[in-house]
Amino acid sequence: MFGRLTSLQDSLLDEFWRLHQEMDEMLGDGLSSAGGIRSAPRGTFPAVNVIQTPAEVQVYLFAPGVDPKKLDVSVQRGLLTVSGERKIPVHDEATYYRQERFSGEFRRAISLGDDVDPDKVEAKYRDGILQIQVRRRESAKPRQIEIH
């Protein structure tokens, strides 16, 4: 009986280990493993994803139900700052069972690196995602050197 129990525990541990590895694979290593000094804790509103290409950096802010006119986006010395407010009306006469959604003012700062051009920033808001495209300076782009 004890033998059985142990093998059950073993298989559970194996399963746990496998899941753990899968999660690691899925989430990928090296994605902001070192926390930036201006980074926000997990679960902060709005969630942010950042991707880069040799020519640009793109920032996606998951900010549903926000009036884009009330968003303030600025880039200064390679630091992108987005601030705004999402005020969720509270219905006084209703009974609330869950209130999980963020309500209030928010601000997020994202470091884009030194080679971005603050004059070449474009932002669009669609389906609750604010997409900000910041181009890198021409001189900073990697150049292909031709070999003769």
Added chain:
Amino acid sequence: MARNVTEVAAPESQGGAVQQTRGRTEAGMRAPVDIYEDGEGITLEADMPGVSRERLDVRVDGDTLLLEGNVQFELPKDAEAMYADVRSTVYRRSFVLSRELETSNIQATLKDGVLTVRIPKRAELRPRRVEVRTA
């Protein structure tokens, strides 16, 4: 905890449901919700940023309300991830509805990544105000 809208327990993985996609398990995200009730019915509001109408599925199966949405990203081909709070493209959440709710008359709207679902109570079960006449 709401007795008339009970969340269906899902295997926790990043706090959300797990979906089987092409033989591989993809961790779904748990969309944050507000749920409130008034005399007419129950309203559920869910944050599902990046989900368009075409990629949203609101379904009632028996007494279960299922919300599912897929995020659509426009990513350049040579993109490389620098930072990611969001590491899944699926939102999924489900709730069990109680019998006094009229599941055949649910209305859902989606605006700027916020889903609003309105579930009315059966007309005969809505609280009625009794008029008190003065003698």
